[in-house]
Amino acid sequence: DAGVIQSPRHEVTEMGQEVTLRCKPISGHNSLFWYRQTMMRGLELLIYFNNNVPIDDSGMPEDRFSAKMPNASFSTLKIQPSEPRDSAVYFCASSPTGIDNEQFFGPGTRLTVL
Amino acid sequence: KNEVEQSPQNLTAQEGEFITINCSYSVGISALHWLQQHPGGGIVSLFMLSSGKKKHGRLIATINIQEKHSSLHITASHPRDSAVYICASGGGADGLTFGKGTHLIIQP
Numbered sequence: 001d002a003g004v005i006q007s008p009r010h011e012v013t014e015m016g017q018e019v020t021l022r023c024k025p026i027s028g029h030n031s032l033f034w035y036r037q038t039m040m041r042g043l044e045l046l047i048y049f050n051n052n053v054p055i056d057d058s059g060m061p062e063d064r065f066s067a068k069m070p071n072a073s074f075s076t077l078k079i080q081p082s083e084p085r086d087s088a089v090y091f092c093a094s095s096p097t098g099i100d101n102e103q104f105f106g107p108g109t110r111l112t113v114l
Numbered sequence: 115k116n117e118v119e120q121s122p123q124n125l126t127a128q129e130g131e132f133i134t135i136n137c138s139y140s141v142g143i144s145a146l147h148w149l150q151q152h153p154g155g156g157i158v159s160l161f162m163l164s165s166g167k168k169k170h171g172r173l174i175a176t177i178n179i180q181e182k183h184s185s186l187h188i189t190a191s192h193p194r195d196s197a198v199y200i201c202a203s204g205g206g207a208d209g210l211t212f213g214k215g216t217h218l219i220i221q222p
Contacts, residue, residue: 048209056209102162104159105157105159
């Protein structure tokens with residue numbers, strides 16, 4: 001198995017632009033998680049899905065952030081409009097079933113908003 | 115609100131030493147995770163535990179639910195163990211709360 005796949009690996013954009021991050025979970029995993037990591041705040045859970053349904057989105061910072069999971073093999077995290085303070089590494093992870101299970105992390109997307 | 119504290123923040127040790135990293139959390143949880151983040155940035159899940167002890171190779175994780183405390187131990191440490199170790203607690207509908215991480219350096 002290729003593991004969790006994220007794209008792009010690096011993204012540099014200008015303030016105000018729309019940014020879309022993509023994630024393909026491990027086949028057969030029912031849960032998907034989006035995390036953000038910054039030097040100041042460390043790792044933070046943004047949102048997670050069970051069977052394509054959002055379970056907890058309390059970590060989503062504000063309305064500029066949205067996440068979707070249209071099917072079991074694909075999820076997107078969108079930021080519109082982007083701001084410099086959104087610069088971070090965004091990780092996607094998947095697990096076989098739920099948050100109380102081992103999670104497998106993707107390589108992350110390093111986002112820089114100028 | 116769950117708060118997760120890790121100690122120490124930084125740890126430098128010699129190869130072969132026994133390493134202990136501690137994690138305390140403030141509210142009852144259903145699961146505690148230990149993660150390892152390599153210098154290149156990749157994250158690997160080491161353990162997920164809700165009670166007792168788990169062992170994988172030279173790594174041992176323990177949790178005391180009553181004291182709201184978990185420890186990660188590394189026996190016969192090696193330079194390749196150098197990484198950031200992060201604990202995260204929570205679970206169910208409450209999501210996960212992460213500690214700030216422990217930066218471990220094992221010198222040859």
